[in-house]
Amino acid sequence: MICDDLPVATFEPHDPDWAARVRTGVARQAFMTTLGAEIAALAPGAVDLQTGFAEGLTQQHGFFHAGVTTSLADSAAGYAALSLFAPGFGVLTSEFKMNLLNPARGRRLVARGRVIKPGRTLTVAASDVYGIDDDGEVHVATGLFTLIAMEGLGD
Amino acid sequence: MICDDLPVATFEPHDPDWAARVRTGVARQAFMTTLGAEIAALAPGAVDLQTGFAEGLTQQHGFFHAGVTTSLADSAAGYAALSLFAPGFGVLTSEFKMNLLNPARGRRLVARGRVIKPGRTLTVAASDVYGIDDDGEVHVATGLFTLIAMEGLGD
Amino acid sequence: MICDDLPVATFEPHDPDWAARVRTGVARQAFMTTLGAEIAALAPGAVDLQTGFAEGLTQQHGFFHAGVTTSLADSAAGYAALSLFAPGFGVLTSEFKMNLLNPARGRRLVARGRVIKPGRTLTVAASDVYGIDDDGEVHVATGLFTLIAMEGLGD
Amino acid sequence: MICDDLPVATFEPHDPDWAARVRTGVARQAFMTTLGAEIAALAPGAVDLQTGFAEGLTQQHGFFHAGVTTSLADSAAGYAALSLFAPGFGVLTSEFKMNLLNPARGRRLVARGRVIKPGRTLTVAASDVYGIDDDGEVHVATGLFTLIAMEGLGD
Numbered sequence: 001m002i003c004d005d006l007p008v009a010t011f012e013p014h015d016p017d018w019a020a021r022v023r024t025g026v027a028r029q030a031f032m033t034t035l036g037a038e039i040a041a042l043a044p045g046a047v048d049l050q051t052g053f054a055e056g057l058t059q060q061h062g063f064f065h066a067g068v069t070t071s072l073a074d075s076a077a078g079y080a081a082l083s084l085f086a087p088g089f090g091v092l093t094s095e096f097k098m099n100l101l102n103p104a105r106g107r108r109l110v111a112r113g114r115v116i117k118p119g120r121t122l123t124v125a126a127s128d129v130y131g132i133d134d135d136g137e138v139h140v141a142t143g144l145f146t147l148i149a150m151e152g153l154g155d
Numbered sequence: 156m157i158c159d160d161l162p163v164a165t166f167e168p169h170d171p172d173w174a175a176r177v178r179t180g181v182a183r184q185a186f187m188t189t190l191g192a193e194i195a196a197l198a199p200g201a202v203d204l205q206t207g208f209a210e211g212l213t214q215q216h217g218f219f220h221a222g223v224t225t226s227l228a229d230s231a232a233g234y235a236a237l238s239l240f241a242p243g244f245g246v247l248t249s250e251f252k253m254n255l256l257n258p259a260r261g262r263r264l265v266a267r268g269r270v271i272k273p274g275r276t277l278t279v280a281a282s283d284v285y286g287i288d289d290d291g292e293v294h295v296a297t298g299l300f301t302l303i304a305m306e307g308l309g310d
Numbered sequence: 311m312i313c314d315d316l317p318v319a320t321f322e323p324h325d326p327d328w329a330a331r332v333r334t335g336v337a338r339q340a341f342m343t344t345l346g347a348e349i350a351a352l353a354p355g356a357v358d359l360q361t362g363f364a365e366g367l368t369q370q371h372g373f374f375h376a377g378v379t380t381s382l383a384d385s386a387a388g389y390a391a392l393s394l395f396a397p398g399f400g401v402l403t404s405e406f407k408m409n410l411l412n413p414a415r416g417r418r419l420v421a422r423g424r425v426i427k428p429g430r431t432l433t434v435a436a437s438d439v440y441g442i443d444d445d446g447e448v449h450v451a452t453g454l455f456t457l458i459a460m461e462g463l464g465d
Numbered sequence: 466m467i468c469d470d471l472p473v474a475t476f477e478p479h480d481p482d483w484a485a486r487v488r489t490g491v492a493r494q495a496f497m498t499t500l501g502a503e504i505a506a507l508a509p510g511a512v513d514l515q516t517g518f519a520e521g522l523t524q525q526h527g528f529f530h531a532g533v534t535t536s537l538a539d540s541a542a543g544y545a546a547l548s549l550f551a552p553g554f555g556v557l558t559s560e561f562k563m564n565l566l567n568p569a570r571g572r573r574l575v576a577r578g579r580v581i582k583p584g585r586t587l588t589v590a591a592s593d594v595y596g597i598d599d600d601g602e603v604h605v606a607t608g609l610f611t612l613i614a615m616e617g618l619g620d
Binding site for chain 1: 559560562586587589609611613
């Protein structure tokens, strides 16, 4: 028997102010403003970031640049991890890997960061990016991220 | 005996206009302009891209955002691969992996893309990113990239 | 709204003999025999491989070695990809990335390879590895794989 | 100007018994014995592991299985990291990425693990694998590894 249902972990946040910390964190990243990124949805261990199409975000064929896709995916994964951290811990990306699946076209780009395994020091998260148009969404990229919890690091 | 000397491959370009194609390609990526990126050096199979510090490129602690580091690394690897392609082939990134080694601080950020193994369809390249200040440079990130040569894809 | 339901793609095989080709392929990998690996389940785009615990597969703390975990994950991803190839195409792994999530303990180790995006040349697949004991299963590792379809390459 | 000379870091071990610890560690991995692996060279931050060709290590085309290549690369990177740890710390692999560059043929397979950035908690290392025959060596694979130092974890 093939079981394709991934168990959806339900995470308990360690900080009652987790949502405010995520919102403040995203707002403090100047580069997210440069990309026009904003929070589309959030839950403990899950953050969606989105941005609209803009000429300044494109590569040579007029699609979103892989760097934009990756920046959005990285921040979504990072804030998904941060949402589960104890108060006083900040987040840094240690490493990640992206597979680009389809041209990043669409009027909007959404990155969905999901914690796979939370940890005291290291958290592993996935981030999937979708290009969204009137006629639906296409899976643009999938990635795996390792995030570090750093005590005393402000977000 | 430990041998740490990596053999430096000398690559022969398949297109006499390889340098012009790389320059044109970088110029056509609007997102590279958004990042303020420019070519710092190029040779067959090797492209250095750099950008200067700007507030709009930072994360929450005032360093270059990992997305900037990665975008620069990706484009450096991609154009290093393109420099060895036959005329009429464009470049797409298939996948990549980045390890972030140190905070991306500095007045300039330089990504050094180097082809490890060229191929007719797939090319593997490394890209190392350095933060540069008056007192030297620090190794900010190292990554591995797989690039695809696509016939008829303009750059 | 956070949507955690991943769309489960239903894949159509291009070869009516896909299942026989996967079984033959696994049987021809001598290293799979060395690991004691066998097919636990298969469907178009999905292959589960498993092996039982053996002293010769361990690392220094008595758990399955990361190399065993990875070998199983790689073959599961590879045969999941092969199950969707047209007749006459063989499979090679181009690259992959693994995150090790928990110590690989258990009486059995199961790798579940799932195609994320099939392609004529490149296929992207995920592979998740679980350690299984009487009291349930633990998520040992998750990985992303790029597989190449090679015409004329026997499996 | 393109500078291809990578600075070769010279590492100072923190444990006068580093070499003995590496040798003991490799000897305790039963799976290394299964693979026939042995230490070919070692220095602080650098470990070479090798194994000879054997039928039981092959994939369907008679080359070394990617799982063998990866297992050797992983252990070489892990022991390269361990060689720089303080006494009392053991090593675990957190994650890694491999690019397979050429068929893994040869009478011997050698993995060269090299620390790129040592750290108190996380160490980043590269590992390159070569197939060696009478007529020279071929670059089979290149990878990046993140290793964790765990206090109280025996090796």
